Amino acid sequence: MTPMDFQDRAQYLSLALFSQKVVSALMEYVDENKGKELESSLAEALDSLVHSGRSPASSQKVAAFSSYEQLRTLEEVWSNKDRLKAIRMIRKVMSAPKDPKTKALANELIELFSELQNQALWNFEQPKPVSQKVMTRLCQMA
């Protein structure tokens, strides 16, 4: 047996730490012109976000958004539009990090990932039961 709330809460915390990694790398880039962690952090984020919108049947291992808890948190704070916008912005930051205009995009990304980190911390603090929408769907199919 595994203590479920520990496992579920750990999923939220993983998402918070993942977001922190992205936000920290972006802040270093915007504020201090340091790009040491930028590429790897954004590549992980891009990979995870692209995967989150694909067919869920894929078994590819990604850093985030592959578990129910993390997908749910993502849906709580970002609309589909936000997700696509974040993907576009990450691609732009990665392709032209030296362009001065890119820093404004990086600041927008900091806002987006901060929201995600915040919601993940809330969900860690107060985990919610499985959403009614999902329960209904799986029961209706019985």
Add this chain to the structure above:
Amino acid sequence: MPDGLGALLHDAAVLHRFVDFIEEYCKEQERSQTYIDASGLFFRYVEALASGIKQELTKEITRASRFPKRLEAVRRNMLTLKYFLRLLHELIKPAADAHTLTIPAPLIDLASQQLQRVDGMKNAQIVILLAPEFMYFQRPHSEIKVEARFVASFIPNALFPPKLGFIELPYSQGPNFFTNLAIYHEIGHFVYEELSHSNPRNCHITDVESSTMRCLKRALNKEATKDPESYAFAKKIIESWTQEIFCDLFAIRLVGPAFSFALIEMLGMLGFSKKETIRFSSSHPSSACRFAEHLNMLRTDSWWEAIADIKADQKAILENLAGIPRTSYALYLDDNDLGLHSLVTEFLDIVVPAIRNLVRNITPSPRPAVNRFKKARSNIENCLWCGVVPYATTNPPDPVSIINAAFCFYLTSLPAVIDRFEGTEAARKIETHSLWTKRLEMWTMKSVEDSQIQERLKDVGDKYKNDS
């Protein structure tokens, strides 16, 4: 000082005190108690982490002073690290309580040795936690490792020890032996998590994962397959069932029918009502399904034939539960609502065969253990009948034989032994039964310990011969 920096410093100081306490607490435990090696590794990780968080706090305050617009982000970062430590906090005290005087050390030692012989688990170690809940748990460690990897990107000196698992025992059961065989199931969770993240991938776990995808594809309709949240939840259900069946079969492969008897003893106190025995929940397959798999594995591995003559209620219960037809199994997602039945049937048809195959491929064949049990059983039972620790001057019995023979003896002959030593009147007293159960467990534990010492002596002797 920028607005809000004073409040941030205050929060950082509170976190600093918390971290400082945890660091000192781990050091103090290591100084004052004796622990199994794995616990020491865990404590040293926490100490390195604590020291690193203190440095990180200084860096974050500097960042907030230089860039006041980042104050909120810095606060969130501090809170995230605090929550990670809070998660570890749940493990530290139970690990500190589990020093060698409070746990069944010979059983843990044996289980650790067996674990390291499992394919892909070389050098794996188990941290024992003594928990306040009356449940056996495996603390999921793969998420902690994922988190630790993220944390290591901020604190590079804090590297989580590889292949470290966490098993919880109820603190009241620490000195017991037979019920603690449940740890083999929990070790199964640890193995499954490790294999799931192994690199290169174990091909048999890949088969289980592909069978899960096939199962979901067949069980869910198009609408649910397209909805990532519903799909993820259904996948989580199948993965939970998979792990439970895997862990049961893994435990049986390592320790034989004694594990099934221990599980029946534990679940038996709840009673086996019809509704509960056929009920699949979102976290567990039904008891009937689990015991059907037990019986199948025990038969295939020849254990069932080796204990054919044992007349114990637990055996009959196992057979009865295993005999419940699978058409009566039902999935309940909450108290009353029936869930999607095809999840159950596709799981049984597609995933379970892959689980059996995985277990068989990563564990050693039990046939030699069954043969040793057949040979050693009567000697072990004779010793227990005489009230002494099972032993042999030549070829001492191996631990798996001792455990199974002693468990069978406990289930069938304990009243007769009490009658023999204490008389018919005393045999009716609960206290006497309790005392003799404790004695039997102590003799078994001592015999397992002796057997391991003999084995080590033999290994050293063999090495000496080879070297010379």
